[in-house]
Structures are given as C-alpha cells and as structure tokens.
Amino acid sequence: MKVMKFGGTSVGKPERMHQVSQLITKDAEPKIVVLSALSGTTNALVEISASLSHGDRTLAKQQIDTLEAHYRSFVLDLLKKEETRTKGNALVTEHFEFLNIILRISFSEALNKDILAQGELMSTKLFSAYLEEQGIDHLLLPALEFMSIDANEEPQLPAIRAKLTHLLQEHKDKKLFITQGYICRNAKGEVDNLKRGGSDYTASLVAAAVHGTVCEIWTDIDGMHNNDPRIVEKTIAIKQLSFDEAAELAYFGAKILHPTCIWPAQQENVPVKLLNTMEPDAPGTVITKEAGSVGIKAVAAKDGIIAIKIKSSRMLLAYGFLRKVFEVFEKYHTSIDMITTSEVAVSVTIDSDMYLLQIVRELEPFGTVEVEDQQSIVSIVGNEIAKTEDVLHKLFSAVSEIPVTMVSYGGSPHNISLLVPSTNKTKTLQLLNKGLFGL
Numbered sequence: 001m002k003v004m005k006f007g008g009t010s011v012g013k014p015e016r017m018h019q020v021s022q023l024i025t026k027d028a029e030p031k032i033v034v035l036s037a038l039s040g041t042t043n044a045l046v047e048i049s050a051s052l053s054h055g056d057r058t059l060a061k062q063q064i065d066t067l068e069a070h071y072r073s074f075v076l077d078l079l080k081k082e083e084t085r086t087k088g089n090a091l092v093t094e095h096f097e098f099l100n101i102i103l104r105i106s107f108s109e110a111l112n113k114d115i116l117a118q119g120e121l122m123s124t125k126l127f128s129a130y131l132e133e134q135g136i137d138h139l140l141l142p143a144l145e146f147m148s149i150d151a152n153e154e155p156q157l158p159a160i161r162a163k164l165t166h167l168l169q170e171h172k173d174k175k176l177f178i179t180q181g182y183i184c185r186n187a188k189g190e191v192d193n194l195k196r197g198g199s200d201y202t203a204s205l206v207a208a209a210v211h212g213t214v215c216e217i218w219t220d221i222d223g224m225h226n227n228d229p230r231i232v233e234k235t236i237a238i239k240q241l242s243f244d245e246a247a248e249l250a251y252f253g254a255k256i257l258h259p260t261c262i263w264p265a266q267q268e269n270v271p272v273k274l275l276n277t278m279e280p281d282a283p284g285t286v287i288t289k290e291a292g293s294v295g296i297k298a299v300a301a302k303d304g305i306i307a308i309k310i311k312s313s314r315m316l317l318a319y320g321f322l323r324k325v326f327e328v329f330e331k332y333h334t335s336i337d338m339i340t341t342s343e344v345a346v347s348v349t350i351d352s353d354m355y356l357l358q359i360v361r362e363l364e365p366f367g368t369v370e371v372e373d374q375q376s377i378v379s380i381v382g383n384e385i386a387k388t389e390d391v392l393h394k395l396f397s398a399v400s401e402i403p404v405t406m407v408s409y410g411g412s413p414h415n416i417s418l419l420v421p422s423t424n425k426t427k428t429l430q431l432l433n434k435g436l437f438g439l
C-alpha cells in the first residue's frame with residue numbers, strides 16, 4: 001500500500017485535480033490518497049471563524065458567500081456530466097448550509113473546529129465526484145472514522161491503526177482510497193484537527209498505520225532545498241535525507257514539510273518522498289533511515305524566536321539549578337529550542353510569547369533575567385556534521401560579520417544552530433549559501 005498526499009495547490013484548480021487523478025492511477029499498487037483543502041480555503045475558514053468569534057455576523061456572511069461562489073465555479077469547471085455536477089453542487093450546498101446555520105449559533109472552540117474541517121471534507125468529496133465522472137473506481141474513507149488524537153492532542157498510532165485496518169478490511173475489493181488530511185476526532189469525540197499544515201502529518205500517520213511502502217508528499221516545489229529559495233537566489237534540491245535530518249530541517253524552517261510529520265514514518269521505517277505535482281518526473285527528495293553521505297546538507301531559519309538569559313552567581317557550583325529553570329517552562333507548556341550554559345548563566349530560546357510574562361516573573365527569583373525578542377534560529381543540518389572537515393572554520397568565517405547571539409553545537413550530530421537578530425537573517429542565509437555550499 002502506497003500513501004500519496006496532495007497539498008492545497010495540487011488540488012486548488014480543476015486542472016490540478018485532473019493531474020492528481022493521473023498521478024494516482026499511474027501504477028497498479030493499492031493507494032490511500034490524502035488531500036488538503038483547496039488552496040486558500042482553510043485561510044478563508046479561519047477568517048470566517050474569526051468574524052464569528054468577534055460577533056461580526058454580517059462580515060462572516062459575506063465571507064461565506066464569497067467562498068461559496070468560488071466552489072460553485074469550481075464545480076462548473078471540474079464536473080462536466082450532469083449527474084456528477086448535480087452531485088457536486090449538492091455537496092457544496094450541504095457544506096455551505098452548514099456554515100450558514102453556524103451563523104446563528106453562538107461561537108465556541110468546538111464550533112471553530114467544525115468550521116475548519118469543511119475544507120478537507122469538500123475537497124475530498126469533490127475529487128471523489130471527479131473520479132466517479134472519470135470512471136475511476138475508488139472509495140472515500142472518512143478520516144473522522146479513524147484519525148484521532150488523545151487528551152494531550154497527540155495522535156495515537158495503535159488506535160489509528162486498529163480503526164484504519166478494520167475499515168480497509170471491510171473494503172478489501174478496493175484498490176484506491178481517498179481521505180481527508182488535517183481533520184480528526186479528539187478525546188471527547190468532537191471534530192478537531194492536527195494543526196495548520198497537518199495534512200502531511202495525516203499522511204505520515206496513515207503510512208505508518210498501514211506499514212505503507214512509501215509516503216509520497218506532493219507539493220508545488222521539487223523537494224527540500226539546501227536553503228530558503230525565497231531568500232537566496234540559488235538553491236538546489238536535496239536528493240536524500242535521513243529522518244533525523246528531515247525532522248530538524250522541517251522544525252527549523254523548511255516550509256515544505258510539517259515538522260511533526262516525520263516521527264510516524266520514521267517509527268515504522270516508511271520512506272518519505274517529497275515530490276512536485278508540476279514536475280512529476282523530477283526526483284524530489286527521498287527521506288529514509290540512512291543518512292547517505294557525511295556532511296552539511298542544508299540550512300534553514302526559523303523566525304519569531306525569543307532568547308531568555310538567566311544569570312546568577314548562585315548557579316556557581318550549584319546543582320538542581322537547571323531543573324528549577326526548566327520546571328518554569330514546563331509549567332507553562334513552553335518548549336525550549338536552543339540552550340547554552342556557562343558556569344553562571346543559562347540562555348534558552350522559545351518560539352512563543354504566550355506565557356512570556358509569567359515565565360519571566362517566575363524566573364526572576366533565580367537571578368537577573370534578560371529577554372531579547374525578534375531573533376531567528378539559523379540551523380545548519382547534515383549528517384555527522386562534526387566529522388565534516390573544517391566545518392566550524394567554514395561556518396564561522398562565512399558569518400564573521402554577523403552578530404551571532406547564541407551558538408548550539410554538539411547536542412545532535414545533525415545540527416549546529418546559530419541565533420541571530422532577525423534583521424540579520426537574510427544576510428546570514430546568503431553568506432552561508434556561499435560559504436558552505438559555494439552557491
């Protein structure tokens with residue numbers, strides 16, 4: 001069984017859906033196809049939800065109508081036969097009636113999740129209608145019947161596997177399954193989701209659950225690149241990465257892959273391929289257990305980082321100090337990205353300011369606390385970086401003119417991280433592209 005996931009732009013136009021239908025029927029291997037919402041839809045739903053939460057029903061109604069008009073013309077373009085077009089229109093009606101009913105209900109978080117789920121529900125149903133029109137045998141598998149998260153909002157692979165295996169058993173005669181990315185049920189049984197961009201996560205979970213042969217993530221660029229193509233002029237697609245390298249890159253900024261989506265595939269050792277719908281024959285990036293070659297493979301940057309430095313002479317020769325510091329972050333469910341220590345100070349970075357004030361207040365009894373916001377983590381990712389000849393020299397000569405705030409090296413054999421003021425991010429990425437890759 002092969003898993004193929006197509007993102008919003010890959011299904012965002014009727015002609016793209018046509019392309020997807022060709023890609024999923026190229027070979028005879030059984031498949032589960034995971035789809036995102038049409039591009040722009042989830043953002044539109046977020047806006048509708050925001051209007052409702054502010055009590056602005058008039059605006060919400062306008063936004064719903066605009067979105068509906070988009071789907072009406074999509075159906076007209078996508079479906080040509082009367083029977084399937086009627087079906088397409090009926091399902092659009094059904095989902096927009098739901099959104100219109102919501103206008104009259106008081107807003108809640110559960111309702112918000114229901115609203116956000118409409119995108120994937122519609123994209124998969126429309127695609128299913130299209131496949132039907134093309135005479136392509138398939139089954140629509142509702143993600144809400146097998147994809148779930150627990151009370152900590154974590155997907156539990158064994159539970160997902162049990163439900164999905166059962167569903168597939170019931171439809172042994174089918175070779176092609178279509179399902180929704182992103183959406184799931186939570187511990188209360190309500191509709192929920194795997195967070196923005198979560199369709200990749202769905203695909204990886206599904207691939208791990210069925211022990212798939214491969215998990216293909218189809219987007220609109222040709223794999224993971226060695227640097228951010230929006231910032232530096234020349235970048236190259238990386239042919240091969242290990243799961244660990246890919247996880248670091250996804251977390252530290254490479255937008256192509258959802259950061260949490262690596263672990264399920266890694267756990268079951270299912271290779272992940274990043275492929276380009278517009279260039280289906282390009283090799284893309286293959287992510288497997290083995291790292292392949294030794295050396296630096298990519299750099300990526302993550303913005304919105306806050307550095308917190310705690311200085312205390314009480315840390316000198318003291319034990320238990322770090323535990324107390326970490327407990328504060330734990331209490332506020334705030335994860336630490338980078339950490340460096342000296343004998344009398346510890347610096348950490350976080351990527352959310354949600355509880356910053358509380359955290360600082362609770363750290364203050366330990367010593368002087370300094371906060372620096374608007375920082376970026378620039379991560380250098382590769383395999384056995386420390387074994388790469390001359391690596392530190394190359395790295396630091398490349399960025400010699402940058403005021404680096406923090407350095408983290410040695411925590412992982414796959415990563416060196418630098419913290420730089422965000423105003424220096426672009427320059428840092430450009431200098432590293434030259435200094436490390438000669439590009």
Ligand code: ASP
Binds near residue numbers: 007008036195196199
């Ligand atoms: N449609 C969702 C989003 O835009 C999930 C996804 O595309 O992966 O975030």
Ligand code: MG
Binds near residue numbers: 007008036197
């Ligand atoms: Mg997406």
